[in-house]
Amino acid sequence: MNDLLYKVQSRFLFHAHIRIKIPASCDDAVFSELFTVMESVDRKYNSYSPDSYIDRINRNAGHFVTVDDEMASILKEIVFFSDIFKGAYDVTVMPLVRLWGFYRDKVDRIPSERDIGTVRPFVDYRKIEINGNEVRIGKGQEIVTGSFIKAYAVDRVVCRMRELGIDDGIINAGGSTIYALGPAAGDEWDIAVSDPADNRSAYSFSLLNRCLSTSCQSETFVTVDGKRYGHILDPRTGYPSPNRLVCIASDRCMVGDIVSTGLFCETRDSFTEVLGRIPREYALEGFLIDPSGEPVCSSGFCYTHEKNAA
Known part of the structure; x- marks a missing residue:
């Protein structure tokens, strides 16, 4: 202790x-x-900071922008993981995010399939060009860094x-990215995560020099006709993923957050297969609660489940 x-x-x-x-x-x-x-x-x-490198890239879509080595390295890793996810993770999803109205005070309707079809051609990470310290995205594209x-x-x-x-x-x-360093006494830190659809239910994970990255739809959403639509959109369909929760344990937080976002757009049947595509040196373990509330996890992911009475 x-x-x-x-x-x-x-x-x-x-x-x-x-x-x-x-x-x-x-x-x-x-x-x-x-x-x-x-x-x-x-x-x-x-991307939300005025005159950041990403802001400059977005404002100059269609033209090369000079960035520093760190920015180029970050974007190369983003593209690497985007290739693994085959479109389920895409940082150029911002046009869809705007279409759904997550930045408006009020949303009266959800986008039609035609609306989504008009915007989806702009969502394609493969159009990100990195040439040394020069970066360009396609016209009409916009990178969002929230993930x-x-x-x-x-x-x-x-x-x-x-x-x-x-x-x-x-x-x-913010609760979605937690890194536990040490502790010096050698004990693991216990991290509890609530089920977004059932506040009586919580999952507990132990961490030691690792990160727990969490993705869910309960924090940011729009409400139309009494129904909530979460902000994590599947770039392949243009619609919010119906999953409830994804947790990823990783050595590096950025990797964990990317993977938790991408896996949030998978099904319980594809979850383990997609996680298995990621090279073993990243030492990732994953956990998913699907729309039915049933959890599925990788073989090395340990957790305890507690449910309190109402």
Whole structure:
């Protein structure tokens, strides 16, 4: 049992509350340094940040834009995983996201098949061109970073913590990306995730120097005629995925968040097969709750399920 004392600070970044928990023996200045790392990622690589590299790429769609080595490396890895998912994961999905109205105050109707058919040609990660430090997307395309950039920032923070000699702590980025470092006592951290469709039901996972990435539809959605439509869209169909929850355990947060998003658009029958396409060196384990509420997971994914009475 880990009886160490900790302290916590929280800031709002990437449209989420980011909580960093470190040993109480650390100087408070450490928090400022770690959040500065995240703020730098937000400023330079977040599609929602004005004049970020992604913002420039989007505003200049159809033309090459010069980016730094880090941005080029991030996008190359995005394309690598997009190839594995064969269209189920696509960062150029933003035109569909806008069509569904996730950025409008009120939505009166869901898009028609014709509406979706008009927009879908612009959703194609294969049109992302990376030539050294020059990047171009097709005209009418738009990259959205929500499925990976927050997690990438957490990866950067974990690296900085290790450089500072901090081998114990938790970074909780909005609940959907949680990295458990250490703890020094050697115990695993217990992380609980609620079933989005049943708040009496929770799943508990143990982490040690790993990340838990979670995808669900309960946080961001539009409501039309009393029915909720979640923000995770299947790029292949243009419609929201009906799944309830996906959790991925990984060594790197960005990889975990990408994979959890892509697998959210799979079925329970295809889940394990698609997860198996990812090279073993990524050491991923996955867990899915489908629309029926039945879980399916990879062979190495351990969890406990608790259900409280109403």
